[in-house]
Amino acid sequence: MNDKTKEMRKTYWALLTAFAFLIAIGTANVFSSTFVADGATGNAYSHLIRQAGLFLVGLIPGMLIYKCEYTFWKKHVMKLVIFTVILLITVLAAGVVVNGARRWVGVAGFTFQPSELAKLTGILYTAAYLAPCLERHKKIEFFHRLSRDKNASWLKQLPFLPHVTLWAPGLMALLVGIQPDAGTAIVIFIIPVVMLIVSGAHVSKVKIPILLMAVVAVLSVMSAPYRRDRIIAWLDPWSYEKTLGYQTIQSLIAIGSGGIMGQGVGEGISKFSYLPEAHTDFAFAILAQEWGLRGTVLMLVLFCVIIYFGAVTAWNCRNKFGMFTALGITLYFGGQGFINIGMVSGLLPVVGVPLPFISYGGTSLIVNMMAAALLLNICRCNYKEMLHQSIMGPPPQVRSMKEETRSRFPLS
Numbered sequence: 032m033n034d035k036t037k038e039m040r041k042t043y044w045a046l047l048t049a050f051a052f053l054i055a056i057g058t059a060n061v062f063s064s065t066f067v068a069d070g071a072t073g074n075a076y077s078h079l080i081r082q083a084g085l086f087l088v089g090l091i092p093g094m095l096i097y098k099c100e101y102t103f104w105k106k107h108v109m110k111l112v113i114f115t116v117i118l119l120i121t122v123l124a125a126g127v128v129v130n131g132a133r134r135w136v137g138v139a140g141f142t143f144q145p146s147e148l149a150k151l152t153g154i155l156y157t158a159a160y161l162a163p164c165l166e167r168h169k170k171i172e173f174f175h176r177l178s179r180d181k182n183a184s185w186l187k188q189l190p191f192l193p194h195v196t197l198w199a200p201g202l203m204a205l206l207v208g209i210q211p212d213a214g215t216a217i218v219i220f221i222i223p224v225v226m227l228i229v230s231g232a233h234v235s236k237v238k239i240p241i242l243l244m245a246v247v248a249v250l251s252v253m254s255a256p257y258r259r260d261r262i263i264a265w266l267d268p269w270s271y272e273k274t275l276g277y278q279t280i281q282s283l284i285a286i287g288s289g290g291i292m293g294q295g296v297g298e299g300i301s302k303f304s305y306l307p308e309a310h311t312d313f314a315f316a317i318l319a320q321e322w323g324l325r326g327t328v329l330m331l332v333l334f335c336v337i338i339y340f341g342a343v344t345a346w347n348c349r350n351k352f353g354m355f356t357a358l359g360i361t362l363y364f365g366g367q368g369f370i371n372i373g374m375v376s377g378l379l380p381v382v383g384v385p386l387p388f389i390s391y392g393g394t395s396l397i398v399n400m401m402a403a404a405l406l407l408n409i410c411r412c413n414y415k416e417m418l419h420q421s422i423m424g425p426p427p428q429v430r431s432m433k434e435e436t437r438s439r440f441p442l443s
Contacts, residue, residue, distance in 0.1 A: 039347060039414040042340045046410060049336040050403045053388040056318070056330060058082055061391045064302045064310040064317040078310065078391060085393045089400035097404040100412060104405075105352045108152075108159040112199045115152045118145035119206040126210075134210050144394035146207045146215045150222070151402055153200035154359030157223040160196045161230050162351035171232040173197075194232065197223055213251070213258065214370070214382025222362045226355055265380040278313070281306040282375050285316040293323025310391040312383060315375045330389070338365040344410045347417075353409045360406045363387075364399075 058079070065078035074080075104111070118136060126133040127142055135142040164171050175192040193201065200223040208216035253259060260275050268276030268283075285301040288294065299320040302309045309317050319327045341361030348354040364387050371386040373379035385395045 035347065036414065036417045038343070039410060039417055042343050042347075043407065043410045043414055045336055045340045046344070046403075046407055049333045049340075050388070050407075053330070053333050053337075054086065056326075056333075057314075057388040057390070057396075058086070059296065060314055060318050060321075060389055061310055063297045063299070063321060064314060065391070066297070067302055068304075081393070082391060082396070085396050086400075088393075089397040092397065093400040093404040096401055097408050097411075099408070101353055101356060101405060101408050102350065104155050104356075105159045105162070108155050111152050112156050112203075115145060115149050115203060116199075116206070118143075119149065119203060121145075123206065123209060132210055132212060134212055142393070144392075146203075146210070146212055146219070147392075147394040147398040149203040149207060149219050150215070150363060151360075151398055151405075153203060153219050153223055154226075154363060155356060156199045157196045157226050158352050158355035158359055161226060161355050165230060165351050171227070171230055173227065173232050194227060196227055208251070211255065212383055214384040217382070218363075218367060218370070218384060222359055222366060225362055225366075226359050229358060230355070261380045261382075265377070268377065278307050278381060279377050282313050282316040283377055285313075285320040286376060289320040289323045289327075291324045293319075293321050293326055296321050312371070312381075312385060312390060313375055314390045315372055315386050318389065334365065334368045337361070340410075341365075341406060344406065344413060348409060348413050349416070350412075353412065357406055357409045360402045363402055 061082050062079040066075040069075045069077040127135040127137040204216040204220035264275035268279040272280045345354050345357035370384045387399045
């Protein structure tokens with residue numbers, strides 16, 4: 032067994048351990064942040080039982096994805112996109128409304144949030160269309176001109192048509208934004224954009240499209256009163272501590288009151304109707320209050336482990352589809368973690384992005400487990416391939432991202 036094979040085996044177990052610890056911490060945090068409110072209704076274990084049940088439900092698709100080789104999804108990615116788009120349209124047509132937003136599909140008493148699935152679908156779609164471009168050494172650009180004829184009008188010569196890898200994520204992000212759910216829409220679209228940048232896409236001559244996108248984003252914020260309120264509360268929450276900035280202020284109080292050692296699991300007071308959404312979007316604040324700085328650092332270390340070893344998995348993968356899928360899933364966990372923690376700590380405006388494995392939520396937990404299983408599957412396949420190559424030798428002209436980079440930029 033060579034050094035590369037040992038590295039991939041270490042990567043696999045590091046990822047599996049980090050996912051397991053995050054699920055355990057999240058389950059404990061969900062119970063701690065909900066047992067007071069649940070106890071008032073007669074069953075203090077209500078959310079804990081649901082979370083455990085959702086974990087068991089998530090094991091089914093998770094195990095299926097783990098057992099099935101990841102290249103399967105490249106062949107059926109368009110079917111998955113069509114299925115996800117149909118679900119998103121169904122939400123807009125006959126979805127369940129909660130807190131003024133239509134984001135869920137209700138079936139036999141159970142609800143499902145298709146926008147969570149759209150995040151993973153967008154990653155698979157982008158990876159499936161980026162892989163052939165890199166395999167053929169095809170030039171990748173963010174935007175294409177409507178016409179390359181020099182005699183055509185100036186409008187048709189502008190780089191306006193986005194790259195094909197952004198079409199499906201853009202459509203899904205648009206449908207999610209209409210629900211409305213701007214935070215999730217941003218995650219769905221921004222991950223493919225970053226994947227496109229990493230692929231080496233040329234970003235020249237895109238000033239006008241970027242300017243137009245910025246204008247659309249500003250108009251979108253200004254057109255919705257609740258979005259304007261969130262920006263105002265983010266800029267100066269203390270001036271609106273009893274109205275617009277109440278949630279942010281209570282979140283900061285919860286984080287600060289935890290100190291280094293924390294108030295103790297189950298002992299935090301913010302869950303006593305002080306902090307809204309304490310078990311969902313603001314679960315990190317309860318964890319910081321009860322677990323203190325030591326618990327917060329532990330959770331951050333686990334996310335860093337996933338980000339680092341997820342990047343190692345992508346870096347060593349010779350299959351381009353697997354490489355970009357691993358990269359996208361790593362961005363999925365790291366990006367959502369950054370946005371949620373930034374939101375809870377007041378560094379970013381309040382958006383509806385949950386903290387993976389820590390926030391309560393049925394669909395998000397199931398999709399997180401599916402994404403984790405897919406990343407572990409890619410890592411396992413890498414390990415098997417390297418183990419085989421250590422015995423039989425590598426196939427010709429097949430290189431990982433690391434090997435490709437070193438061949439183009441040799442060390443002096």
